[in-house]
Amino acid sequence: MTAPHTVLGRAVSLLRTFSFEEPVLTLSELSRRTGLHKATAHRLCRELVEHRLLDRVPGGYRLSRGLFELGMRASTERTLTEVALPFLQDLYERTHETVHLGVREGSDVVYLLKIGGHRQARSPSRTGGRMPLHATAIGKMLLAHADPGDVASLLTGPLERVTAHTVTAPGILHRQLERALDEGVAFEHEESAPGLTCVAAPVTVGEDVVAAVSAAGPLGRFWPARHAVVVRAVAAAIGAALARRSTP
Amino acid sequence: MTAPHTVLGRAVSLLRTFSFEEPVLTLSELSRRTGLHKATAHRLCRELVEHRLLDRVPGGYRLSRGLFELGMRASTERTLTEVALPFLQDLYERTHETVHLGVREGSDVVYLLKIGGHRQARSPSRTGGRMPLHATAIGKMLLAHADPGDVASLLTGPLERVTAHTVTAPGILHRQLERALDEGVAFEHEESAPGLTCVAAPVTVGEDVVAAVSAAGPLGRFWPARHAVVVRAVAAAIGAALARRSTP
DNA sequence: GCTCGTGTCTCGCTGAGTGAAACATCGGCC
DNA sequence: GGCCGATGTTTCACTCAGCGAGACACGAGC
Structure with missing residues (x-):
């Protein structure tokens, strides 16, 4: 995936990296697939967790229930x-x-x-x-x-x-x-x-x-x-x- | 709603402004409720539309099917x-x-x-x-x-x-x-x-x-x-x- | 006509966000 | 044990993305 040069774009491409087949992804995996720098991905993920769009789980990150609620709206x-x-x-x-x-x-x-x-x-x-x-x-x-x-x-x-x-x-x-x-x-x-x-x-x-x-x-x-x-x-x-x- | 000082936070608070009861909101309404400057809300909404998280509809904006898909994941x-x-x-x-x-x-x-x-x-x-x-x-x-x-x-x-x-x-x-x-x-x-x-x-x-x-x-x-x-x-x-x- | 509310755009300033780099862990493997 | 590659985390100086005042255009309604 080619990384966009806007914060929002980066965040969305992080979220879009998750799929039904791979619901849990590690930080490095996310950084690799989105093409984002590790530090950047880390910062964004932390913030997405704060906003309840992502969950931090043992194996990495996953889309959270907050996102589910939003999607249903x-x-x-x-x-x-x-x-x-x-x-x-x-x-x-x-x-x-x-x-x-x-x-x-x-x-x-x-x-x-x-x-x-x-x-x-x-x-x-x-x-x-x-x-x-x-x-x-x-x-x-x-x-x-x-x-x-x-x-x-x-x-x-x-x-x-x-x-x-x-x-x-x-x-x-x-x-x-x-x-x-x-x-x-x-x-x-x-x-x-x-x-x-x-x-x-x-x-x-x-x-x-x-x-x-x-x-x-x-x-x-x-x-x-x-x-x-x-x-x-x-x-x-x-x-x-x-x-x-x-x-x- | 109190506007956070980060792009991501602003975007999320925009999305969270929508509800079951009010699925369609005008730009000014969004700017008012989130406390964001009109220009800022406008720019962010435009970008959210680009990323298929929002839809532009006659009466304003609404959460899009892309967000629904994401939420179901x-x-x-x-x-x-x-x-x-x-x-x-x-x-x-x-x-x-x-x-x-x-x-x-x-x-x-x-x-x-x-x-x-x-x-x-x-x-x-x-x-x-x-x-x-x-x-x-x-x-x-x-x-x-x-x-x-x-x-x-x-x-x-x-x-x-x-x-x-x-x-x-x-x-x-x-x-x-x-x-x-x-x-x-x-x-x-x-x-x-x-x-x-x-x-x-x-x-x-x-x-x-x-x-x-x-x-x-x-x-x-x-x-x-x-x-x-x-x-x-x-x-x-x-x-x-x-x-x-x-x-x- | 005027006015109020809306959406849109420009543009100079600034601090949010970037990414290299260094560091901390954790395994696995010989 | 010690070495290795992988991961997650933090720091920090630079710079460009993003901000917001303000100006503009449109349309509706007395």
Whole structure:
């Protein structure tokens, strides 16, 4: 990572160095990855701890609960999440599989919500996490409704291969998107995680697709096509509820 | 708010000015509340937008999705949340009422998770939000297991009255805590919100109470005592699952 | 018209913040 | 034991990032 020449930038790049996979990082590690001088990283970390954005723990530093609280105050999609939750609960009760709510951010899905029960399949998605659009059902659904120009420029760039089954051929992907647009649901078969299948439907408010909903489960037990109708209905219901709320 | 004399501190106090109730703030409002000079606030906000911690929106600024993503990476309680979620789903399915998972932070509960369906009661709790310990069922349960010294010092200070029914008399509260310790559940009757009742049980790992679970519903429909057994069982199951995970 | 509140920009001054360097620990390893 | 490389911590003189007074532009509302 290239270190910016402003305090704020440095602090943010420190915070951004942490990830789901590496929640705890040592000072030297932080200094190395951000390119900051050890003394600088030390001073900044100490101050971030003071402000309760970082925690000092035995193995180094980690993002703190204060940051979690701050992040949850981000209103961007909070009304969306709050309106959608009851419907996602319904979806969960009907399927007892993992249920997602996601929005588009550039070439990624950002998951606003992920709920699941005891039998949930191993999947790389997490609330607040990201996945490439083209590798997930939700992503394809969002992409299908995206601006054609955006789609074109995304498909020309190289598409990351997440698993052996990830669709990286622009032609195939393009056909899948058209079909998704047609059917109102998108599918995914082991394209983001081995053994995982998924079906997604769009949440629309007026003309705009603001998010997408999905149900995911393990290959063998879970047959995406069988749940297409439910997922589509739930997504539609969320859209209706949102429209009702925004224009009372 | 008193403005600190460090860039980082100023930035953090800007971010902390936003709340659930006021998700969008104008620049002047921010400058006024933080005590920062308008020019300073402006510069900092611009930079925060650049780093995707703030969004520029028609009415002013608001916390952005980037901050949400960052906050969700905070690992502090993520394993707790992830382990607990399936059990909380069970609890929801059995009660179809609002379900909480909370931890203690000073004299507050911080809600790590709140799930609910269509019929959920109006309640001030939110995922990532706070409530005074003494005004909520979860809070009382956590307080009952807290260090006696902590409890004493909390009870001597003035106890905020959230609703007309909030217990602010140290004597009564103390008796409630003893009873909660005895029964393994704590109750709340319109003490955090009018018309809302709640029952909570502690999540214990070994000797430590790491969190508490609750089910809440509207007065009249929801009888906390009837759900005491379920809530206690769910909380115990979460504790067992956590213990299993931490010592494999 | 005037006025009040808002967001934006410039620019000279200064102290917050930098980073080299030295120091303190802690292991691991022969 | 002594050597080594890694980590975390502190000091200190230099300098540039950041500050804030002030000026400007815009829009809304009597």
